[in-house]
Amino acid sequence: MGRKVDRLPSVARLAGLLAIAVVASCRDRVPSGPGLPSRASLAVVPRLQPAAAGGGSTFISLRKVRGILAPLDGGPSSTAEAGFVNDTATLAFDVTFPGRSRRYSLALAAIDTAGDTLFRSTREITASPGASTLVHDTLKYVAPDSAVAAIILSVSDTLILGVDTLAVSAAGVDAQRRELSPLYIRWSTSDSTSATIVSSGPSTGRIAARDVDRVVWIIARAFNGVADSISMRIAARVARVHVVPDTLALLVGDSARFGVVVSSARGDTLTGRPLKWASVDPALVQVGGAGGAVHALAPGTTAVVATSPEGAADTAWVRVVSQALAVVRTDVSPKTVHLLGIGDSAQLVARSYASDSSLTPGHYSWSVRGGVGVVSVDSLGHLIALAIGSAWVVATEQKGTADSAQVTVDLPTVTLGAMRAGRRVMSGISTGHRGTGNAFDGGSRSSSSAPILRGCSCPRSLIIAPSATSSGARVKSASATRTPTRSRSWTSSR
Known part of the structure; x- marks a missing residue:
């Protein structure tokens, strides 16, 4: 017979392990039952x-x-x-x-x-x-603005220079016209590549503009969806000023006007920018009147300087003589001018040359031919667009020599998105119904965040923009279109 095996230690060990498991299970259970x-x-x-x-x-x-x-x-x-x-x-x-x-x-x-x-x-x-x-x-x-029924935005200025910032604030009222504060606003812009929100707080935001020339919409929207928007023009900083021509020849007592091309750092042509004109020697040449206009006082040569508020400048020369040489050729520059929209303007400059190809003063009469009514031109060659079309503008020197420039006036292509009535967000408020419409920035994009006032199917301000921007493209407000004088031709000496 084999040896007897004692199994009691194993049984005891199993019983001990079972007791431990029962205790652990009871400890982990949530006690329940009568009285517990x-x-x-x-x-x-x-x-x-x-x-x-x-x-x-x-x-x-x-x-x-x-x-x-x-x-x-x-x-x-x-x-x-x-x-x-x-x-x-x-x-x-x-x-x-x-x-x-x-x-x-x-x-x-x-x-x-x-x-x-x-x-x-x-x-x-x-x-x-x-x-x-x-x-x-x-x-x-x-939050306090949970019952807001209308938002009204305000800014200190609707023009901001590129790379500057501008604060915008929002005020809100409920359906009973009671003011609500603060407003927890979601701020946005119609073109984040041109303007962004750099900081915001209750009822306020700060807009940072890029160095572009464009119109953008600033949009404020409350938690419940009530919104308002306001347009803001970004004016790119002037990086370059170019005065044309670089030299003028005048007789004592004559007047003329320089042209000027102002551009941004990106090379875009800028319009409507103020320039400070100054004569280095006011005893010889006086600067006054419209931008770039000069008047010859005494024989000699001096410089005229045009400077932008940003400090960009250019210089041109004026040579004043008491007696002119015989004119054999007259030249008008630039040879082609493209005006974008009625009311746009440009400057033509006429210069005369003697037989030795040197500059000599001339006396000119300006006229419009082959498109009368398209543009007007004054006695110093300043153009204003009157209608869509093309025309030739001629400068005739009193000795008979002449030259011309071709002027074309185009109406910017306007892509108006379908205006749609927004939901009524306020009842009985005198500021009117604000819904959503389409507003336009300086490019061809549209933003569906401009408010529409009750009784009007248009945004608060309409921006007319070209369908594709290009160098020299201009953005104009429909409310700012000028009505120019419809004179055709002037004759004067300069």
């Missing part, structure tokens, strides 16, 4: 009410969420707080109660960095024995 309290762990994950289309604030910065869990049948409340991480937070509650379940009231509040409550909710929940029961709840937007 029940325990529950709740994980509350708040969700924020979504903003209306296009709404929501770029300024709202939530700091924490606070929750209060109160038994409906009375008793002490439990409070918990949690910080927001990317608009997400989780509250943890551990409660003990008699019986198998208990009803609670759960109140949640989302608080921003300034200590203001912007979102809030209240609901009832049932707690049952168990661990980590997940509870979701949606918090409603309750």
Whole structure:
């Protein structure tokens, strides 16, 4: 017979292990039963009410969420707080109660960095024995501007130089015309490549402009979708000034006008920019009147300087003589001029030459031929577009020599998006119905964020823009179109 094997130690060992498992199981179970309290762990994950289309604030910065869990049948409340991480937070509650379940009231509040409550909710929940029961709840937007019915934007100036910044503020009222403050605004621009929002706060924003020449819309939209917009012109900084021609010859007592081409650092031709004109020797040549106009006072040669507010400058020379040589040739420059829209303007310059090809003063009469009514020209060669079409502008020197330039006037292509009536956001407010329409920046893009006033199917201001921008393209406001004098020709000496 084999040797007897003693199995008692193994049985004892198994019994010991079983006892340990039973103790552990009892320890992990939530105690329940008659006379024993029940325990529950709740994980509350708040969700924020979504903003209306296009709404929501770029300024709202939530700091924490606070929750209060109160038994409906009375008793002490439990409070918990949690910080927001990317608009997400989780509250943890551990409660003990008699019986198998208990009803609670759960109140949640989302608080921003300034200590203001912007979102809030209240609901009832049932707690049952168990661990980590997940509870979701949606918090409603309750900030002061939750009832805003109209927004009105204001800026200190609607013109901003490139690379500068400009503050814009928003005021809001409810349906009873009561002012609401602060406003938690989502700011945007119709062209983020030209202007961006660099900072914002309650009811205010700051716009940073790029160094471009363009019109953009600044849009403010509240959490509930109510919006307003305002147009702003960005004026690119003047980087270069070029005076043409580089030399003029005048008789004592004559007048003339220099032309000038102003451009940005990108090479775009800029219009309507103020320049300061000065004569190096005012005793010889006087500068006055319209930009670039000079008057010869005494024989000699001096320089005339044109300077932009940014400091860009160029110099041209004026030679004044008391007696002119015989004129054998007259030259007009530039040879072609392209005007963009009625009211646009340009400068032509006529110069005469003697037989030895030297400059000599001339006396000119300017006239329009082959397109009368398209442009007007004054006694110093200044052009203004009157109608769409083309014409020849002729400078005739009194000795009979002449030259001409071809002038073309085109109307910018306007791509007007279909205007659509927006929803009524305010009732009985004298400022009128504000909906959405299409506004245009300096390019061919459109933005569907310009307000439409009641009784008018157009934006607050209409910007006419070329369908494709090019060097020298100009953006004009329909409300700023000039009505030029319709004179055809002048005759004077210069």
